[in-house]
Amino acid sequence: xxxxxxxxxxxxxxxxxxxxxxxxxxxxxxxxxxxxxxxxxxxxxxxxxxxxxxxxxxxxxxxxxxxxxxxxxxxxxxxxxxxxxxxxxxxxxxxxxxxxxxxxxxxxxxxxxxxxxxxxxxxxxxxxxxxxxxxxxxxxxxxxxxxxxxxxxxxxxxxxxxxxxxxxxxxxxxxxxxxxxxxxxxxxxxxxxxxxxxxxxxxxxxxxxxxxxxxxxxxxxxxxxxxxxxxxxxxxxxxxxxxxxxxxxxxxxxxxxxxxxxxxxxxxxxxxxxxxxxxxxxxxxxxxxxxxxxxxxxxxxxxxxxxxxxxxxxxxxxxxxxxxxxxxxxxxxxxxxxxxxxxxxxxxxxxxxxxxxxxxxxxxxxxxxxxxxxxxxxxxxxxxxxxxxxxxxxxxxxx
Amino acid sequence: xxxxxxxxxxxxxxxxxxxxxxxxxxxxxxxxxxxxxxxxxxxxxxxxxxxxxxxxxxxxxxxxxxxxxxxxxxxxxxxxxxxxxxxxxxxxxxxxxxxxxxxxxxxxxxxxxxxxxxxxxxxxxxxxxxxxxxxxxxxxxxxxxxxxxxxxxxxxxxxxxxxxxxxxxxxxxxxxxxxxxxxxxxxxxxxxxxxxxxxxxxxxxxxxxxxxxxxxxxxxxxxxxxxxxxxxxxxxxxxxxxxxxxxxxxxxxxxxxxxxxxxxxxxxxxxxxxxxxxxxxxxxxxxxxxxxxxxxxxxxxxxxxxxxxxxxxxxxxxxxx
Numbered sequence: 001x002x003x004x005x006x007x008x009x010x011x012x013x014x015x016x017x018x019x020x021x022x023x024x025x026x027x028x029x030x031x032x033x034x035x036x037x038x039x040x041x042x043x044x045x046x047x048x049x050x051x052x053x054x055x056x057x058x059x060x061x062x063x064x065x066x067x068x069x070x071x072x073x074x075x076x077x078x079x080x081x082x083x084x085x086x087x088x089x090x091x092x093x094x095x096x097x098x099x100x101x102x103x104x105x106x107x108x109x110x111x112x113x114x115x116x117x118x119x120x121x122x123x124x125x126x127x128x129x130x131x132x133x134x135x136x137x138x139x140x141x142x143x144x145x146x147x148x149x150x151x152x153x154x155x156x157x158x159x160x161x162x163x164x165x166x167x168x169x170x171x172x173x174x175x176x177x178x179x180x181x182x183x184x185x186x187x188x189x190x191x192x193x194x195x196x197x198x199x200x201x202x203x204x205x206x207x208x209x210x211x212x213x214x215x216x217x218x219x220x221x222x223x224x225x226x227x228x229x230x231x232x233x234x235x236x237x238x239x240x241x242x243x244x245x246x247x248x249x250x251x252x253x254x255x256x257x258x259x260x261x262x263x264x265x266x267x268x269x270x271x272x273x274x275x276x277x278x279x280x281x282x283x284x285x286x287x288x289x290x291x292x293x294x295x296x297x298x299x300x301x302x303x304x305x306x307x308x309x310x311x312x313x314x315x316x317x318x319x320x321x322x323x324x325x326x327x328x329x330x331x332x333x334x335x336x337x338x339x340x341x342x343x344x345x346x347x348x349x350x351x352x353x354x355x356x357x358x359x360x361x362x363x364x365x366x367x368x369x370x371x372x373x374x375x376x377x378x379x380x381x382x383x384x385x386x387x388x389x390x391x392x393x394x395x396x397x398x399x
Numbered sequence: 400x401x402x403x404x405x406x407x408x409x410x411x412x413x414x415x416x417x418x419x420x421x422x423x424x425x426x427x428x429x430x431x432x433x434x435x436x437x438x439x440x441x442x443x444x445x446x447x448x449x450x451x452x453x454x455x456x457x458x459x460x461x462x463x464x465x466x467x468x469x470x471x472x473x474x475x476x477x478x479x480x481x482x483x484x485x486x487x488x489x490x491x492x493x494x495x496x497x498x499x500x501x502x503x504x505x506x507x508x509x510x511x512x513x514x515x516x517x518x519x520x521x522x523x524x525x526x527x528x529x530x531x532x533x534x535x536x537x538x539x540x541x542x543x544x545x546x547x548x549x550x551x552x553x554x555x556x557x558x559x560x561x562x563x564x565x566x567x568x569x570x571x572x573x574x575x576x577x578x579x580x581x582x583x584x585x586x587x588x589x590x591x592x593x594x595x596x597x598x599x600x601x602x603x604x605x606x607x608x609x610x611x612x613x614x615x616x617x618x619x620x621x622x623x624x625x626x627x628x629x630x631x632x633x634x635x636x637x638x639x640x641x642x643x644x645x646x647x648x649x650x651x652x653x654x655x656x657x658x659x660x661x662x663x664x665x666x667x668x669x670x671x672x673x674x675x676x677x678x679x680x681x682x683x684x685x686x687x688x689x690x691x692x693x694x695x696x697x698x699x700x701x702x703x704x705x706x707x708x709x710x711x712x713x714x715x716x717x718x719x720x
Contacts, residue, residue, distance in 0.1 A: 102680040103647045123720050130649045131601065319505040 015064050015088040017048060019079045022058055029053045030078045031085065032283060040068050042088070049085065050283065066090035104130050105394045112137060114283070115304070179272040190334045194250075195374035198329040201386040204362040205345045205397030213240055230290035230321050232342050232368075235392040237261050237281050238288075240315060243385040245377045247314050247326070249335035255376055256335075256347030264333060265293055266302040268323075274300050275333060277313040317342060321366065337376040340389075341369040403581040405548045405706070406574040407644055409513075410439050410484035412552035413420075413477060415557045417447055420475060423559055426453035426462055427479030427513075436481045437515060437574060439682040446553065459489030465513065467497045467564075470510040475559055483514035483568065484528045497564040498539030507562040511555070517570040517609055517656055518704055520694045527693035527700075534566045535634050535666065539706040541590055542633040544568040546611035548579045550631055552585055553588030561590060566634075570609045570656075577612065593637035595644070599626035603651050604718050605667055607633060617710035633663050639666060642675050648712040649680030650717045656704055659687035686713045 007076065019029050024042040036048050043240055047059035069097070072077045073086070099117055109116050119136045121128035149355065160173040184364035190196075208231055214280065219226045240247040240261050249256045263281035267274050276296035278284070285291060299305050316333045321344035330341045345366040354359045372382045417423045424447075425440060431454040432442030444452045455462050459480065466476035480486050486493065493512065500506040518527030534540045541563050545551040553567060558565035564684040596606075597615055601624040604614040611629045618625040622677060629643050630637065645651055651671055653664035671683055689703045 040528045102649070104680045107677050127720065129720070 004101045013090065014083045015090050017060065017062060017067060017086045019051070019083045020060065021080050021081050021086055022051075022053055026081065027054045027389075028078050028080045028083075029194070031073050031075050032069045034071060034086075036068050038068050038070060042066060042068055048074075054341060058319070058341075060085060062088060064088065064090055073257060080236055082094065082288075088331040091310075101128060102130070105133055107359070109306065110360075114140075117304075133242045136399050156315075177271060179269075183272060185333050186334070190331050192334045194334060194337075194368065196371055197374050197382070199370055199379065199382045199386055200327070200367050200369045201383075203366050203368055203390045204350070204394050206365055207365050208393055209345075219290065222287075224287055224291045226287070226290045227293070228345060228366075229322075229342060230286060230293055230318070231279075231393065232340075232389075233263060233265070233281065233289050233293065233317055234284075234286045236315065236317060236340060236390055237263065237284075238392060239389045241282065241384055242388065243381065243382060246385055248313065248337050248376060250337060250376055250389070251335060252371065257335075258314040260314065260364050262312050262314045264316035265296060266316060266318035267297050269301065274305070274310060275313060275316060276300050276309050277303055277311065279312070316340070321345065327367055328369055330369065332371050332373055338372040341371070343367045357380050400501050400580045401505040401583055401613065402644065403548050403552075403576050405441060405569070405577040405581045406437060406552050408548035408552040408581045409555055409569055410441070410647075411581065412555040412586070413439065414443065415552075416675075417443075417451065419585060420559075422473060423475045423477065423678050424451040424453065424469075425479060426466060426552070428455055428457055428481050430479050431541055434657060435479060437630045438606040439479070440669050442615040444507070444520065444622045453582045459485050460492050463489035463492035463497065465511075466512075467492055467500075467508055470497070470508045470564075471500070471506055472569075472580070475511075476511050477511045477513060477559060478539075479513045480515065481531055482522075482526045483516035484525050486512065486514060486530065486533075486566075489583075493564065493566075493645070494540070497514060499621060500539075501563065502539060506645075508564050508680075509559075509562050509613050510564050511558045511567050512564070513555075513569060515571050515574075516568050516703075517572050518700060519572045519609070519656075520695070521695055521697050521700060522571075524692035529568070529655070529688070531566070531568050531633055531657055532662045535663065536580060539564065540634065541565045542568065542634055543590060543631065544570070544608045545576070545588075545595075545698055546570075546573065546596075546606075546629050548577055549581045549586075550588050550594070550629075552581050553586050553659075554631065555586050556575070556585070557590050560587070567718045568608060572609050579628045588631065591635045591637055593640035594629045594631055595626065596629040597627040599624045599648070601625065601648055601650065602714060603628060603648045604654055604682075604714065605630065605644075605651060605664075606633065606654040608664070613707060613710050614654055616707055617714055620707070621711055621714055625714060625715065625718075630663070630667075632633070636667065636670065637676070638670060641670060641714055644669050649678055649718065651679075651683045652686060652713050652717055653683070654686040654705060654710060655712075656702075659685050660690050681717055684713060684717055686710060 032052050034049045034051040036042055040049055040064040044065045046059045048062050051060055052057050058203050064131050069089040071086045072084045116128055119128050119133055121132050123129040162172045163172050164170050166332055203242045210225055218228045244257055247258050247261055261281045263278045264275040278292045316336060316339045318330050319342045321342050324344050326343050330340050331337045343366050345364045347362050348365040349360050350363050351358050368386060370386055412476050431444040431449055431452045440452060462478050466478045469476045497510060498506045500508050504565050516529050531542055543558060545554045545555045555567060596611055597618055599678045603626045605628045606614045607630040614627045618627060626644050626648055653667050657662055664687055669681045686705050686709060691703055694700050
């Protein structure tokens with residue numbers, strides 16, 4: 001008899017989390033910090049710790065779902081590639097979740113706009129079988145998907161019939177999508193509670209443009225797109241460390257100060273806006289920041305963000321400049337106290353001083369517009385923050 | 400309807416066609432007075448006379464060659480190989496002459512070669528082979544392989560009436576072990592049509608010949624939602640029936656007693672991969688004999704040929720996948 005047997009990867013009791021191979025020339029990595037503690041439940045692919053190498057900083061994902069049993073390598077410890085970082089306890093009833101889908105499952109998921117991460121798999125190794133997807137679709141008929149995950153494509157609201165109004169002409173009504181309703185509520189609430197004030201500085205991006213041109217090809221080789229936004233984000237984090245009042249939130253009559261900078265990056269979607277958060281942005285290098293922004297923006301557009309990735313921001317950057325806008329007064333994202341708006345970098349004639357003489361030069365300029373909550377701080381503080389931010393960007397030394 | 404064994408159904412089909420059409424005759428080794436190695440033609444010489452039940456020398460090339468000549472002259476010969484293994488000696492006449500005459504000269508060659516095939520009875524390497532794949536590489540031949548008594552009768556009649564050379568694979572293990580209702584009198588089963596032997600929704604087992612009862616037994620024992628497709632004809636394959644079942648279940652096991660490499664299963668798998676890829680929910684698997692000659696030793700032969708437990712295990716694995 002001859003047949004091709006299946007390799008059944010049965011979950012064992014202990015699964016090791018090892019230092020992964022992070023590149024051909026990387027031999028070891030240093031634990032920066034653990035995001036989970038012993039006893040915590042982790043999902044498969046959930047980042048469990050941050051590792052720094054001489055080349056890149058990476059998140060180490062859990063290989064399977066389970067409970068963190070023991071941390072073998074603590075923060076600051078350097079471990080060779082392949083070395084054990086921690087042990088996961090995996091119950092027999094919790095096989096690892098396979099992320100490999102069969103052609104029919106992928107096709108059915110695409111046809112029905114299903115995020116397969118949401119579907120429980122009962123095949124070998126937690127594989128999502130056709131039967132599992134059929135059962136999921138049956139269940140979904142009774143319960144709309146977006147109650148479980150608001151970040152999935154939702155059915156387009158039924159457009160109403162077009163009616164002809166005497167004064168307006170032909171018009172059509174449709175209900176707001178859940179995302180629009182959420183944005184509307186949140187923005188009106190902000191306008192109602194926060195004492196909005198907007199301060200603007202003008203920044204010369206000349207040196208930064210040169211620096212970007214210098215760093216960009218190497219990062220591109222590593223798959224990272226270095227944008228002006230990444231530079232601004234990096235400088236914002238640095239400036240926030242010196243002006244912590246801007247990295248705060250207001251709860252009732254209390255100001256809550258945050259040690260971590262959890263940087264929200266507004267991402268425009270086809271049908272709305274979402275603000276994914278880069279957690280502990282202070283630990284990121286310029287390249288790490290660029291990579292994080294690229295990753296979040298891509299996943300936001302693909303609607304693959306986890307719900308906890310759009311919560312807990314402490315400061316927000318919005319970037320309408322990418323569409324050519326030059327000035328705006330953004331609305332604060334409560335309970336945060338400030339939002340920075342990066343406008344388009346455009347060439348303008350400006351007066352520069354050269355050898356003690358004033359001259360007119362063509363420089364790549366942009367406005368940084370920051371709306372801040374007058375309840376938490378005053379204009380001088382906001383101006384100082386923006387001034388330092390401008391200085392950092394104009395020096396163009398960011399690394 | 401009468402309940403006949405697979406062997407009796409072949410005799411019945413042959414006899415019915417010989418009574419219906421005087422141009423039908425049989426030839427082979429010891430098929431006359433002796434009635435054939437497995438007694439398929441027992442009593443035929445008495446009924447039809449020695450001229451229509453020809454005893455031949457031990458020369459398979461002569462049997463197939465004479466039959467080809469007779470077919471060209473308007474007869475409908477049915478050759479019996481004592482064992483399918485021996486067709487190797489008649490191969491040249493079959494694949495180089497009979498199979499190509501229509502293509503070369505527009506000459507129809509309505510002959511049938513009956514091939515008692517298969518193992519499981521300690522027959523050793525020369526009396527146990529399943530050589531169907533040899534013929535699938537010879538365009539111009541049709542190949543049928545019934546799994547039930549009714550299909551044995553009906554497909555033999557269709558093979559005799561077909562204008563092309565047809566290889567009729569009759570599994571020796573089914574001769575006396577398979578017994579089912581067989582229509583009396585003239586009865587045909589169309590060549591090229593597969594049969595749903597058991598309906599199911601979770602897994603398709605595609606089989607033919609001796610693998611069909613094995614698949615049915617495994618499905619019953621497992622009490623799972625398994626569909627069993629009996630191919631019945633190996634060339635031309637019933638693509639539509641195969642693809643319809645795969646599209647329903649998404650999982651496929653192809654089972655046959657013949658060896659696996661470049662076998663019927665490989666061809667069916669390629670068809671599914673090309674035409675139903677988007678419907679697959681798991682790997683296409685095969686359950687076949689190992690790629691070795693059939694051993695005499697009973698335990699070794701059991702190891703080489705697919706057994707019920709192997710079939711159950713292969714089904715379980717795919718169902719769980």
